[in-house]
Amino acid sequence: MAESTKIQEPIGGIMEGVTEALNADAVEALAGGEPVWLAERRREAWSAYERTPLPTTRLEEWRYTDLRRKLKLDSLRRGEWAERTFDRSGAPERLVQAMDADRAASGHLVEFDGAVAHVDLLEELAAKGVTLTPLRKAISEQGELLESLLATEALPASAGKFQALNAALWTDGVLLHVPRGVRLELPVRVTRWFSAESAGAAHFSRTLIIAEEGSQVSYVDEVLSDDLPAQTLISSAVEVFARPSAQVQYVSLQRLGRGAFHLSQQRTLAERDSTLDTLNVSLGASTARLDLNARLLGPGANSDMLGLYFGDEDQHFDHNTSQDHVAPHANSDLLYKGALDGDARAVFRGIIKVHPGAQQTDAYQTNRNLLLSEEARADSLPNLEIEADDVRCSHGATVGQLDQDSLFYLMSRGMPRSVAERLVVMGFLGEVLSRLPLGGVVEKISGIVEEKLHG
Template sequence: MQTVQTSIWQKELERLVQAGPDWLGRARSRAFATFEKLEWPTTKNEPWRYTRLDPALFSLPFESGTGERLEFEELPEQLRRRLEESDAEAALVFVDGELVYSRLPGELAEKGVVLCSLEEALERYGEHVEGAIYQAVGESGLNGPEDKLAALNSALWSYGAFVYVPAGVELAAPLGVFHYASRGGVQSHSRTLILLDDNAGATFIEEYLSPELPGRTQTAVSEILLRPGARLRHAGVQTWGAGVSHFHRQRALLERDAVLLDLAVNLGGTLARTEVASELVGPGADSEMLGVYFAGAGQHLDHYTTQHHTSAQARSDVYYKGAATADGKVVYQGLIRLEPGAQKTDAYQTNRNLLLSRQARAESVPQLEIAANDVRCSHGSSTAPVDEGQIFYMQTRGISRSEAEQLLVAAFLEEVLGRVPLEKLRAHIGGIINERLAG
């Protein structure tokens, strides 16, 4: 099977190399060479110790779209409803790996804001893309089994989004990118590149959604580059249908005085692994990474966060909370890594898990690697079952057990969601969790 897989990958690589500029083709080839060199991650590798990866997930045919654009009224109902309910002023919509709908108000374009597909960006904004793509997640620095999927995506991504906000431009309303899938039995690889210039400010929402799909594999990479003084509020929301396997790596590079507020939401799919990292490379950089997840029957949701401090006088905070019911399993591993020059660092990491059944499982492993001696760092985690006393108290007041669990989970997650200044997005996340509990 390895020979068959290699043939499939190489054929796709050849197609992509021929379709793009020479410099991108060389980068893809280097990434593919790295991918072939690395072993598949197994439970013997510490970052993957709680998640089994079947390489057969990547032997599926590659996704191919129709290339047709759609009017808003022609979009799938689930997708149309999300666009109507979201706060996004400008948006891109991908269906089965094809850009089918886009909107960018003229006033934003006049300010120099760019929101387009990576394919278009390579043609129209090549100077921005070439200098930015692969900086945060690329073919270099990938040297362990945990990097194999990132190398695969770097070589074989076939579609994605490009976001650019010029220096000094502050956007009031969010930008949005929506990935919708209607076909199972395929593998798909997407990439998002976000670049905020000096002192720019923006809010960006990226969502992955679908109905139930048997046997679909998706890898996604998000690269976030924040120049000095840039400020970004970012939300990645995964609500794939059952049957989807999702692997997402996100890495942000924060220069001097850059600020990132990130929210990672994992509610869908059958197997999902999300890796979120912030690298604080300039003094005054500030990263707040929030996470919310809920696993139901048959779901396995894995999360890995990294706070990497290479500069002095920077701050980072991670707060991930999640719940599991039925036989759902959730995993959280987090690492705070301080280099010798990262003096005067403030770094914090917290993980809390709530179990709603005896079959539900949660694994929590916070970690510290500190090579500086003038810092403030702390980490903690907790995992506990639902408080039966609280359930009983509400039942005596006429509240059903299902409703009581909904209230407890909502209160449990509100501590994280309450930090997100996007009311409609908070309501959307809460509604999905309530539907799962009620079901």
């Protein structure tokens, strides 16, 4: 094949990760019918991807996740976008269950194998100017907004190899725009399903959330699948803007089946007096990597960053977080807790960066791990980088075993060992959920974690 000959000859640079499926032709296939700004943005992103080497374990950020061994880029085909409609009666059972577990919402969006298949939004909210729309559709309908904010300020291609890949090859996703002063009482619920047909492919989706000044919104993204028969790359790029005094809660609930390689790359921008909280729950996938960068851009901004993970068998979770304090007088508080059973492994690497001039910063970071088996492993690497002198920062990390005295205490009240273990683990993880003021969502997550603990 002529094309494959071409791509195997690097022209004056690195071309690692360029494959039969992931290449410049794939970019052109998408860029073809698109506005010039977007086509150019994809090409630039692709060029950044080509120029950036694949991370190795020699890089601190990838030290514990051997990407070259874990992700077989060469074997992946390209996930094709196809027009979809959502038919509830024919939908997979697990998808319907996930949707029914917490139905109360301001609006729903369902994505099926990487293409948005359904959107609804309360009429009163649409009347107030709220936009909830497939990203693909937003290219024509919200062109100006996308041109200025998609993969620019928040998560540009320059952020890293895979951020670039997503910016070059995204096929669909979500745009949520909440106008000034509009407050959504119920969360926006997004459910993204990957079927067995999607297995073996690479899927790229983006989420862009903009909460204008004084607005309020919570957003729950649930990505799920059954076990997938071949390695499947699911790349999610998330950009969240909280304009001055806006209040945003972003929740990601990852329940993919084995075989999935989940890459979630999130950047949150919190402006003056805004609140921008995140919760990332990782339960599924064979390998899940989270890169979360919270940027505190205005005085009075506040970000609570919560994380919860429970791994078993040979699952591998890698969390890479940063709290970027650019502005003075802002707060961030991170709490990631996880339990690991079987041969599962978790990595937490977090950094608090206080930029020069960001005085009166309050920034905290805590990671706690509970190991339920001899073989499970957790590595925790908290870090501080402080370039201001009037700040309050702290970090802490623990890796511990299930306490035998606790288990005996519970067993002495009549609980069999398995029940006692579950109760201790739920109590341990529950601290994270108790900090999220979203009743229905918390209940749902709690139920799902307990279900997984039951095995």
